[in-house]
Amino acid sequence: MGIPAAAHIMNAVVLTAVLSALNSGLYASSRMLFALTRRGDAPRGLAKLSRNGVPARAILLGTLFGYGAVVMSYVSPDTVFAFLVNSYGTVAIFVYVLIAVSQLRLRARLEREDPARLRMRMWGYPYLTYLAIAGMLGIVLAMAFIPEQRTPLIFGAISLGLLLAGFCVRTRFGSKPGIAALAIEPRRYEEL
Secondary structure, three states, X not given: OOOOOHHHHHHHHHHHHHHHHHHHHHHHHHHHHHHHHHOOOOOHHHHOOOOOOOOHHHHHHHHHHHHHHHHHHHHOHHHHHHHHHHHHHHXXXXXXXXXXXXXXXXXXXXXXXXXXXXXXXXXXXXXXXXXHHHHHHHHHHHHHHOXXXXXXXXXXXXXXXXXXXXXXXXXXHOOOXXXXXXXXXXXXXXXX
16 A cells, blocks of 8 residues: 555554453453352452452452463463364353353243343244254254364363363362352442
8 A cells, every 4th residue: 555654553553452352351351250259159359359449359360361371372382372262162152052051041930930020032932042052052063074173172172171170179169159149239349
């Protein structure tokens, strides 16, 4: 295009996008850690807020994991990055299947216990949800027969296995949250 500084402008745009993604990732991870502490699924110390109402410990832990990922990408660039890239798609499918299963169970419970709280009803329930689950499981099954997709399927299954093992350890040895911790209250960090 004849713009002399085009490469520098594009580098600035890419750097800004990466920093924005990092910022949103840190926010999301700290919020998730904060929410997990309320249910007893993460150490309570991560729920401690600074005097400004910021979960600084949760942010620092997320930052440490980010630094660890950067170090691992230099120590073993072919292994770590390949594992993350190859496992992400399969793990995302597993997450969506679990979301659909949760929707089936939670809506059935809500209709049974408190139907007035169900303000927005998905059309085609439960058949559309079953169709979505079948479609996603069909994708996972098809991955086993496509040679290029076998590696992502294996890495995704390994990731799922690790997460399930962590969940089993947590349910077996972890502390149970109290009733107050299970109450869902729409509060912000500053109010807690």
